[in-house]
Amino acid sequence: MRQLFKLQTLYWALYAFALFVVYNLVVKVAFLELSLIAVVIFVPLMVITYFLIRPEERRQVVVFTLGFLLLDKALTSLDERELTAYVGGAIIAIVGLSLLVKFYGKHKWNAVVAMIIVACLTNFTYNRDTLYAINNFYLMDETERLYKGEWVDYFPLSLYDIDGDGVMEILTYGNADEVVDEEKKIPETAEEKKASAEELLYLKEEPISLYALKWNGDKMVRMKESDFTPEQWKRAQAQMPTDYPGFPYYAQLNDKLVPTVQRQSYTEAMMQSGTAPYRALLLDLAQIDRKLLEQGGVTNQVNEFDKPSQFHDLTIKNGILSGKFNQVSFLYETRGTTILDTIRLPNGDEGLLILDEDITVLTVKPDGLVQEAYHLPRKTLKGGITMSDIVVADIDHDGFDELIVGGVPSYILRPGDNDTWEILWKSEDKDKSFRLTNFASIGKNEKPELIAQTKSWVSNFNTRYLTGFDYTPEGLKQNWKIYMPLIKMQVGDIDGDKQNELIASMYNTHRIWVFKRHNIPVFPISIAITIGLYAFAIVRRVRHAS
């Protein structure tokens, strides 16, 4: 027992912590960014490291190093869904690796205890996903899965201060509280088989609700509709962007996702293959018709923008855009379906961005005459605009707006003279991962940054990591990176500390992650620890040699 309180225990604990930092914040990052090149760098480095250790200590150090890293990995990989398996797995890993380190590594118990304590502290005292973002962010919270279903890959996310208390609530759709988990068992009786067949045969209706999540000082909690006034709830519902999950095979009707086809009948219909496009159009129109009826024939409507604008009370109906510019009413024939945003043009005019098959910028003269100031045909952009995020922002801080077309490839465009567009920046055609998504300020008094999904510098895998950039004439300068494939990013103050947090989801997980920015130079510190570790090894080796 006494040996536990020796200085050596602290040394081994410090060594374990240094190993944790070096492995998770340097080696892993190197492999994520450099792929096989990291192998070329680290294999020789490991060989050198092996010979740096004094021969009589080599076995002890190597066994301790492997034991700690394996224990760290084992504790990270535990199945969290079942408590017995979780605790049982942790005990087996701890006991097994402790015995290995103690007897094969010939360590004293103090080193073993140091290994266990550090491994437990680095696994059970915080959310491990933090490590993917730790260079610039820490993870404030991660929700449970909010949707229990088979097929929706993601729902939209939005931030809105529903109750007017100065902090944003997170809005999304889900059904985790509405769907009861049923234990699945193998059907045995005729009745059970019939019920199981019924269950498997049809595409089924699913409940779906607006989920409002609020920060309670510790974590995100779901607020009920009854926590708000009916007017507040209605405004919250209106904040959700138009979305068509499952289109055209499912329709979102009030609080349900309803299938519009069934497997047998739709397959038989498509197997009259000549009629397939006829049926496809009819299925599309059924949903479009429902939407139009729901909106009184209105294709799209924006009463006011969430920024100062002279455009207001805008409506597209039956191919006519109507609205007011200042107090002057105007009408314009359009093929547009969506009123996107307003844009500050180089000549000082304010333009209105309309999404049709292409993108059109309209200006309104004082007498109400509407002019098409700019037209951006989708065919001029490789990858088109159908699946692109369109963002208007003053990227280069010159007082006029640019247009971000966040597709594959992504473009930053500046309106030029006489209905022309200048490309300020464009991603590589062959880079299928890069996709600009937002322009926002994250943290305290940070200037707005471009946010994009990017792959690692070298790897051929198309996993998209979230990355922050500044625009410069030379290119996009990287500020930070989160090694998680996050989607649907939103930026806003959800805890009331006047700093913007980053809120995002991940494809097919239906969880929400909330990150807060910090200004601690984690990566340089990690590099310093790595160098320090090697310096220590060299000093010990040299001293021993002399």
Added chain:
Amino acid sequence: MLRKRPGKHLLASVTALALLSGCTYESAPKEFVKLETEQPGKTPEKNPAQVLQTALSKAKTDPEAQKFWFSGYVKNRMMSRELTSMFDGIVADSDSYQVTGRIAAQEFVYYRNNDDKYIYRGGSWITAREESIPVDVFKGFDDWIPFLDRAVEMPEEKVISTMTTPYQIKITGKEWVENSNIDLFKPLQDELAGRPDLDKILENTTIKTTFGIGQKDGLIHSYQTWIIVPVPGAGYMDQEVNFKFFKYGENLQLTPMTEVEKYLLD
């Protein structure tokens, strides 16, 4: 610093690691795609309506054309979502087919052999219970005939291993619905008179259909329709309906009934 040039990878990578917060993505060449001024396609050498009618007639009568493989999908691209339903399988004769399908990311197999109809899902076969429509794989093709006088012939194209001559038609959704004789469109045609909103949607919808007819066998080998339809509040949806028919005449057989019955759940 980085433009992903292979020769620079190692240096770039080490620099990236060392200066993780200082990397710069240079712009790719700042060029727009040039718009084509000429319409693709040429005046057909043969009468497309005649070619299609011959293909359909052969599909009905030629014993070799009664068995074939097919691969079909409907790809819907809209608002950063891409949802694809798929229908791949075999037609074994004029009364039977087997389809491996996927609708809204949920996979299944549909087995249809005369009056025997089953769906395979979750490891079991289940008796299909909905009312059926007739097996008629090439139904609906002749409804394009009224539009074929405006078809153009596209450059020849290989479908699997068969060289085909593609014929292409481009019309608006409104033209398609108003001038089509197919029964499926009748309710829509009746509704349109009182619906200026829906009428405008169809007016702004673009339809582009291409048939690929085998140069040697004269059979239909490909069938692709693009439907570019305005969706309220969501821009335009690009929808592609695409079928390929191949290996005509190959000796094909459905899963034996005994296998189906062995794993029949109900």
